Amino acid sequence: MRCDPIRVLLIEDNPGDARLICEMLAEVRDAEVEVECVDRLSAGLKRLAAGGIDVLLLDLSLPDGQGLDVCVRANTQAPYVPIVVLTGLDDETMAVKTLHMGAQDYLIKGQVDSRLLFRSMRYAIERKRMEEELRKSEEKWRSLVENAPNIIMLTDSDNIIKLMNRTVSGFDVKDVIGMSIYDYIRPEYHDAVREAVDGVSKTGKTGSYEIRGVGPDGSMSWYETWISLVKRDGEVIGVVHIISDITERKRMESEIKESEQRYRELFNGIRDGVMVIGLEGKFRDCNDATLRRLGYSREEFLRLSPADIVAPDFLHHIRSNLGKLRAGEITIMESAHRCKDGTIIPVEANTRRIEYKGGVAFLAVVRDITMRKQLQEQLQHSQLLVSLGEMTAGIAHEVNNPLGSILLYSEMLMQSDVSSQIRKDLKVIHDEAKRAARVMTDLLTYGRRVEHQARRLNVHSVLKKVLGMRQYGERVQNIAVSTNLLDGPLYVRGNSAQLTQVFMNLIMNAEEAFRESNGGNIVITTQIDRERAKVSVADDGSGIPEENLDRVFHPFFTTKQVGEGTGLGLSICYGIVTGHGGLIHAENNEMGGATFTVELPLAEVRRQRSSPRGRKRASLLTT
């Protein structure tokens, strides 16, 4: 029970009634009641405006107001003060009307005693307070809904929109309410909405759908809607839709997607391999060039670590560089990578530390340096030849003089009176000196330069001359030579004698391949490839062991018996061909033998068909 006194305002123009009521209230024992009494509505309204009144006892028949109007005016003046009408008029209709106008109770004078009046007042106060709380609560929720950044919509079980705080442009909230949600949303999204609503109904969980519609500025916008069931007493009565405008988010998403795609295109467009290695030592990402070069699929590659692809010899190099890399230094290192099929590729890796997905990782840009290595080797080889040439020139003079003496003395002795055995022995000395002289001649070929003697010449003529020279030897050795030459002349710039020497050497080498077998085949082919004349000499002999392929052009490399070859033939060919600005290389062919190919720059670019029909296949010699 409240301790504060109940402050009552009585508006009653009849002094008798007023006194009677005051006496009744004075009899109240349960609470202290303070009564103020005025005899005019105007005075009452004034007092109400001043505040501090807990309950109003109101007569409806006043000098300045009559009936319902009194009740309305009092309620308007002080909506929070409960009103108990106390009137002489026993009119049930009027009673109901006053209750509608905000009065809490309707009492008839003469039928009221102290207890009834007090109880009515107390209930009126309490009811008013509860009403007020409800109103405040509703106001709070309404304000929340109305001020929410989202569109909030309530649909009933027949999909009729029952409530909506606001709507998109082109619609008015009051028009939308009562509409079916399927009249409100564009037809192409009906399935999505239906699916979401059905899902939510089945599972009872929240669901969502995305739709496009006209946005607040009239342009098309994207909306994301979260929905959940609305239940009363355990029964589903509708669905609440919380709709957010996600146009901006969508735009950003698509920008990020585009940017990601652009980055991917760049990343994968790089010819070098690019790899990201996590600190834990696993590959985290790589570009397409990496996968193409190493032959792995992306899934396979991302399961690997550098130790799986770096050739073992180089692993400790990488480990020793880890500290530098961690410290933020950039390292450039030559190493070798092993492909899935076992091939080893020489590479140069440029590695640095980067920020990656919120952590630290290493970025390696890996270049295939096969070509560079080959060029380096070729350069080293040519340098070797040059220095060998210079050295030989120096030695030649010193060696040729004593050789001259040996030749002449042995000849002199052979012509003198000696036994036939001694003459034979002297012949050996003489021949050996001649052989030594031949070695010197071969060696000196290095010192030669072609530019003074280069002129336009037909490679086909040179080949035919060489084949003519070898004809006899080949016939007796059971060797068949066939040619597969382009039609017409094939012009290069060069020295005829030197190129004769090259082709002679290659053909004699091919013949050499049949030394231990009874004959064989040699095929000589000419082609044009990228402004170069290509001449290949292929045999079906025993081929060249893989490990010797790189060495056959090195000076003094020979597989012949000691005394049979100087080991300089191919080396001289190499010197001559590179001196002509050309290339020479050896490989094993599908006939089981070896193919030597000489590439020389064309003297002029000829328009030539290189189709097989344009070729003339001729067998110069068959046995």
Place this chain on the structure above:
Amino acid sequence: MVTSSPKVLVVDDELHLCKILRRILEREGYKVKTATDGETALRFTKEERPDVILLDLMMPGIDGREVCRRVRQFSAATQIIYFTAKVMLTDPLKLKELHREADAFITKPATSKQILSKVSGVLQGAS
């Protein structure tokens, strides 16, 4: 057989070569003098007026080409054969020059037959 016994001066810093060349040439009836350096060669040329000089190019002191240049100044009739190691022949430009200077050219090492044919060749050409 040569009737007037032509005089040949052999110039080479290799003594062995001088000796054997003397024997080869003398056996064919030539009168032979040898020198192992350029200065001696020039002196002998002035004194003896040889018909042919077999002249090595690379020698210490006055080299073969200088000997040739000086001999040409006082004895136009003397035939000069350059007798040299092959190293000289690798440069085509130099080779042309050498051919212009000398009457004949022999590369080392050479057989006695090659040497004798060159010597008789220049003598016939000169007569």
